[in-house]
Amino acid sequence: xxxxxxxxxxxxxxxxxxxxxxxxxxxxxxxxxxxxxxxxxxxxxxxxxxxxxxxxxxxxxxxxxxxxxxxxxxxxxxxxxxxxxxxxxxxxxxxxxxxxxxxxxxxxxxxxxxxxxxxxxxxxxxxx
Amino acid sequence: xxxxxxxxxxxxxxxxxxxxxxxxxxxxxxxxxxxxxxxxxxxxxxxxxxxxxxxxxxxxxxxxxxxxxxxxxxxxxxxxxxxxxxxxxxxxxxxxxxxxxxxxxxxxxxxxxxxxxxxxxxxxxxxxxxxxxxxxxxxxxxxxxxxxxxxxxxxxxxxxxxxxxxxxxxxxxxxxxxxxxxxxxxxxxxxxxxxxxxxxxxxxxxxxxxxxxxxxxxxxxxxxxxxxxxxxxxxxxxxxxxxxxxxxxxxxxxxxxxxxxxxxxxxxxxxxxxxxxxxxxxxxxxxxxxxxxxxxxxxxxxxxxxxxxxxxxxxxxxxxxxxxxxxxxxxxxxxxxxxxxxxxxxxxxxxxxxxxxxxxxx
Numbered sequence: 001x002x003x004x005x006x007x008x009x010x011x012x013x014x015x016x017x018x019x020x021x022x023x024x025x026x027x028x029x030x031x032x033x034x035x036x037x038x039x040x041x042x043x044x045x046x047x048x049x050x051x052x053x054x055x056x057x058x059x060x061x062x063x064x065x066x067x068x069x070x071x072x073x074x075x076x077x078x079x080x081x082x083x084x085x086x087x088x089x090x091x092x093x094x095x096x097x098x099x100x101x102x103x104x105x106x107x108x109x110x111x112x113x114x115x116x117x118x119x120x121x122x123x124x125x126x127x128x
Numbered sequence: 129x130x131x132x133x134x135x136x137x138x139x140x141x142x143x144x145x146x147x148x149x150x151x152x153x154x155x156x157x158x159x160x161x162x163x164x165x166x167x168x169x170x171x172x173x174x175x176x177x178x179x180x181x182x183x184x185x186x187x188x189x190x191x192x193x194x195x196x197x198x199x200x201x202x203x204x205x206x207x208x209x210x211x212x213x214x215x216x217x218x219x220x221x222x223x224x225x226x227x228x229x230x231x232x233x234x235x236x237x238x239x240x241x242x243x244x245x246x247x248x249x250x251x252x253x254x255x256x257x258x259x260x261x262x263x264x265x266x267x268x269x270x271x272x273x274x275x276x277x278x279x280x281x282x283x284x285x286x287x288x289x290x291x292x293x294x295x296x297x298x299x300x301x302x303x304x305x306x307x308x309x310x311x312x313x314x315x316x317x318x319x320x321x322x323x324x325x326x327x328x329x330x331x332x333x334x335x336x337x338x339x340x341x342x343x344x345x346x347x348x349x350x351x352x353x354x355x356x357x358x359x360x361x362x363x364x365x366x367x368x369x370x371x372x373x374x375x376x377x378x379x380x381x382x383x384x385x386x387x388x389x390x391x392x393x394x395x396x397x398x399x400x401x402x403x404x405x406x407x408x409x410x411x412x413x414x415x416x417x418x419x420x421x422x423x424x425x426x427x428x429x430x431x432x433x434x435x436x437x438x439x440x441x442x443x444x445x446x447x448x449x450x451x452x453x454x455x456x457x458x459x460x461x462x463x464x465x466x467x468x469x470x471x472x473x474x475x476x477x478x479x480x481x482x483x484x485x486x487x488x489x490x
Contacts, residue, residue, distance in 0.1 A: 012349065037345065037379060071376065071454070072453045072456075073450075076444055076450075076452065080447050103368065104368045104461075105368070114441075115444070
């Protein structure tokens, strides 16, 4: 099976998103800043796009979130996105990355982990 | 916090009503926070100004801020500052920095020579200086002549002895907001009144950023860039707590502020001193938003850390509402310190909302 990709460019207040699906698995990465005034306008269509792109094929799925800033409204929308994917694929893997010394985003990752204790999730320092 | 002072004394909140924008930064100019200041001012100028005049204003701003960077002895950074604002007719830049006492006579002589000169005389002085071989250690007097030329010689300057080695040197330039408008002479007396208020209120801080103006996300980005480059953060290895609190508070202003011509206006003051970091915000809000916010803050202030954590998780995982966790996050971040919230009734439809909080700079 050949690899299919889809990407959304980062804007001033919203992160870059890339999606990939292929023989080895499915992958979504969300990187950059997430601080729009109305995060619903970004995350609702993103959620729709993810489900349209992967359809029923969430096998071996990894979601990687690596943010530099995240406002509280984005926090809620991101949690909602994770919940929706998790309800579709309970074996999904979530990789939460935070910038070196960013205790807050590390704590935010830990908080998400406590909301989904059954999820395969790692909270780690970003390497680049 | 307001408002026990007599009405005839200028207060920080008054600046929001009097001027479209005002930016004041007192602190260390060695680590180039100018870029952030310029971005904050630029966005506000584009809202009130045509492009052609904007260019001259930015030139003036860059030159004057660089003068602080270049010429200050940086011996007491809290004495270096800039105030940038606009009134109805003019754009003002007032800067103050420490200078070596040995340089004062020469600098004073140069400035005195510009006083009262016509545009033609300044043009001639500029031509003479540009073709002269005379150079000072960091350039020439050319910059000052050019600034006087570009501002139609609308300026004032002052020197005050500080100690045996240094003096305080301040200079203020003004440019008309409309090209060629020489009818409305700048109100430099008012500039002095604002400066005195700023010095009185914030002079004892290690550093202060005062901002009154547009609260679009352009400002938030300029602010974050400014903070990343400032010396306070360079020494502290970054301060994500401060950034996070600022993102939440500035977005609160954007969200709840009564809009003027579709633009959210407000005020933000960050003070760095021995107590830690104090952040104050001020904006007008449409009733009954202020009351609701005050009730929410009272509830947060009365909660223990465990209660805050539980409240945070409950709101975060309640997907039936879009209600946010911004202020709960802020309350958790300041770790037991109180958020002071003060609401003043302004009219039948609007309230003034003042928020203030202090936390340790860790």
